[in-house]
Amino acid sequence: xxxxxxxxxxxxxxxxxxxxxxxxxxxxxxxxxxxxxxxxxxxxxxxxxxxxxxxxxxxxxxxxxxxxxxxxxxxxxxxxxxxxxxxxxxxxxxxxxxxxxxxxxxxxxxxxxxxxxxxxxxxxxxxxxxxxxxxxxxxxxx
Amino acid sequence: xxxxxxxxxxxxxxxxxxxxxxxxxxxxxxxxxxxxxxxxxxxxxxxxxxxxxxxxxxxxxxxxxxxxxxxxxxxxxxxxxxxxxxxxxxxxxxxxxxxxxxxxxxxxxxxxxxxxxxxxxxxxxxxxxxxxxxxxxxxx
Numbered sequence: 001x002x003x004x005x006x007x008x009x010x011x012x013x014x015x016x017x018x019x020x021x022x023x024x025x026x027x028x029x030x031x032x033x034x035x036x037x038x039x040x041x042x043x044x045x046x047x048x049x050x051x052x053x054x055x056x057x058x059x060x061x062x063x064x065x066x067x068x069x070x071x072x073x074x075x076x077x078x079x080x081x082x083x084x085x086x087x088x089x090x091x092x093x094x095x096x097x098x099x100x101x102x103x104x105x106x107x108x109x110x111x112x113x114x115x116x117x118x119x120x121x122x123x124x125x126x127x128x129x130x131x132x133x134x135x136x137x138x139x140x141x142x
Numbered sequence: 143x144x145x146x147x148x149x150x151x152x153x154x155x156x157x158x159x160x161x162x163x164x165x166x167x168x169x170x171x172x173x174x175x176x177x178x179x180x181x182x183x184x185x186x187x188x189x190x191x192x193x194x195x196x197x198x199x200x201x202x203x204x205x206x207x208x209x210x211x212x213x214x215x216x217x218x219x220x221x222x223x224x225x226x227x228x229x230x231x232x233x234x235x236x237x238x239x240x241x242x243x244x245x246x247x248x249x250x251x252x253x254x255x256x257x258x259x260x261x262x263x264x265x266x267x268x269x270x271x272x273x274x275x276x277x278x279x280x281x282x
Binding site for chain 1: 153156157159160161162163164165166167168169170171173174176177178179246247248249
């Protein structure tokens, strides 16, 4: 990759039955590089796919460097690790924001009952999407 | 006027915030698991089942496109009591078949409609609720 001046997260594609070929994919927000290497001929073909701004935004929603149920792929680009850790930081910040907000509301003392009712409705509707939707679909099957 | 606006904004902020607090918590906690691709229980073997049913399929379903095809497929899904989000419908013209993926959180169903035999084979896979929670689309 250094030789090809390509930087990004390596993703191993499906195994190739041809031993003279070595194929892989390099992903970075904005670009995907499909690299087909012909080892015997010391030659490589590179297909570069460019995304527009929406494509970059979409990739950033799923760009973690690892995939569920795929043990072959690990994070191997430092920027992917930085991105994943920043997602962790954002999530931790959101949890802190919610918990501190609930604490401050509780300390207000006024509007506790209405607040409890609204919070309860929030838990009910959220629970519906997390668990209830599955239960409804299961019961629809009989 | 500005005082009233302030009070309405403050109350809306408080109560809307309280209502959405559980959603934000679920979202935030799931981020840790999904970003690092580690979900307890997902490594276990998913359960799968397979069965066939007779269905009534519109004769012109093969010629339909887009939303019309999805609506026709929905009528078939209703006959076999399958509900959920319909993904990309694959048409295999030479075999006169439609392959329809249907998802709900925790279960993936693939319905293969045989248009000549007027039957549907249904393959179901239980995946647990984790992978579907933060995913708004179905990957093919």
